[in-house]
Amino acid sequence: MAHPTIEQIAELGPYLADRSSQADALGRLPDDTGKLLKETGVIRMLQPRDFGGLEADPRDFFNAVMDVGNHCPSAGWVAGVVGVHPWELALNDTRLQEEVWGEDPDTWVASPYAPSGIATPTDGGFIVNGRWSFSSGTDLCDWIVLGAMVKEASAGPDDPPIGSLHVMLPRADYQIVEDSWNTIGLEGTGSKDIIVDGSFVPDYRALDVRKLLDGRAAKESVRSGDPLFNVPWAGVFPGGVAAGLIGIAEGVLQRGIEYQAGRISNLGVVQADDHHSRQVLAEAASDIASARLQLVHNIGEAYDAVRAGHTIGINQRVVLRRDQVRAAWRAAAAANTVYDICGGNSIRLDKPVQRFWRGMHAGLHHGIFVRGPLLNLAGGVLMGLPPTGPSAVTV
CATH class of the missing domain: 2.40.110.10 (Butyryl-CoA Dehydrogenase, subunit A, domain 2)
Known part of the structure; x- marks a missing residue:
């Protein structure tokens, strides 16, 4: 059974989509979009229950963020980024938590x-x-x-x-x-x-950032016995950003499917009957689905290990980061093949597919998706070497 937040997103998603172009024009999320996101509860999913949060399974959070991104790229990105902050705030002094959430648990x-x-x-x-x-x-x-x-x-x-x-x-x-x-x-x-x-x-x-990254902040906090807040930072924050990106790639796929289903090319080719277009869409759908599954599987595996009393070591933290990066780029590469077959008119600003495609590429420029140093580190760990280099601070 789906988490209630995911059900809410499915219900309110069309309204988020309707406000997507307005968000671009404003250069920020409209107040109505913020209100809708609060109604879904997505920003409170990693928030502790004693301060009005849902304290959800992180698998549900990642799925919810991806679902939001499927409707509106900017809303999905914000849901992934802002939605992680309650998790970190829960590791801070309770005086600070009271200041932020004491009067309004929906404070962002x-x-x-x-x-x-x-x-x-x-x-x-x-x-x-x-x-x-x-x-x-x-x-x-x-x-x-x-x-x-x-x-x-x-x-x-x-x-x-x-x-x-x-x-x-x-x-x-x-x-x-x-x-x-x-x-x-x-x-x-x-x-x-x-x-x-x-x-x-x-x-x-x-x-202290060092304590946040190595897990000491959780152990020294009032949440020391709560599995959700003892999942590694390497799985949570970068994972939330990756969820936003993959959700946007799903949006490229969905808008591309809708666009192609009704399109006749300038050469008179009905795209719904075109074997090449159908093959591209099928392969992209499979690759993007695999990206979602990998991201959700990995955070779930870490969460289940913590719930069972295990400590998440450096090797598993590296896997979390490695697969966040690979899943995001895999989804983006698949989404690119979809946009490639959409024809010249898909670059027009009134076509939703271009908004998702542009948003996806903008999101890939986030520092957590830098491939070379992170994958170099991950390959070294596979060979028994310690994590080194600039990406080591993120694991």
Whole structure:
């Protein structure tokens, strides 16, 4: 039986689709789309029950995100990114959880995690400064989590940081830079720049990134006995982004099928009767379905292992990341074959298939999908070598 959120998405999906072009025109998700996403509950799926969350199986979350992306690429992307933040917030001090969710469990938290700012230690916390890009869904969020390098006030510009944090700030303590999101895809995500100018962040609103990645944050939190919050970060956040991407690829396939079913080419070929078109669609459908299945299988395997009392080691974390990357690129490659047969008129902005295709390619530029270093690392692990290189920080 499907999770109630998935059933809600199926019911409300056509409304999300109707607002997709409006999202592109606005350069952000319309308020109505945000309201619909709240009605589905997708953003609360990884949120703890004691703060109004659904605390769902992560398999259901990934499937729900992909289903949203099938209806609206920008909404699917935001669901995958913003929907992961409650999982991380659950590992923070309960004072922070009370501040964010105490009055409204539907309060959304934006990001990004890239350490683009500086956190300077001071009495009781940190002074944060910096500018960050790619804050997806930020206009609909009232809090933000930002990556920051820790440096003493006396440190010089070339001195290395002494730590790395995720710091959380309320809307009054940061600035959204309007007109900073002008792109060729995922326009409706409104992934604008953020500026923080000397805001104070108390200690309890800061989380050590090393502890988040290696699982110590979960063990030291009030969620230490809860399997959901002890699944590795390497499976959850990058997996949520991959789910958004695969859902958009599914949208390319579905819109391509609909378009081809009613199309007659300029040469008079009825596409519904064209053997080549039908073969392309069948092969793409199989490859994209395999991408969804692999992503869901892997996170489920990790979740079940944690529930059984096992620790997820580095090798399994590498597999999670390896297959997120391969599944996303496999789905995108299959979706490209669909768009390739859609003909010249499919590039017109009134054709939905192009919106999904552009959004898919924009999403592939996210750092978690960089293939070379990650797959090099994963191949080395297969041969018994330790994970090294720039991608090691993501596993």
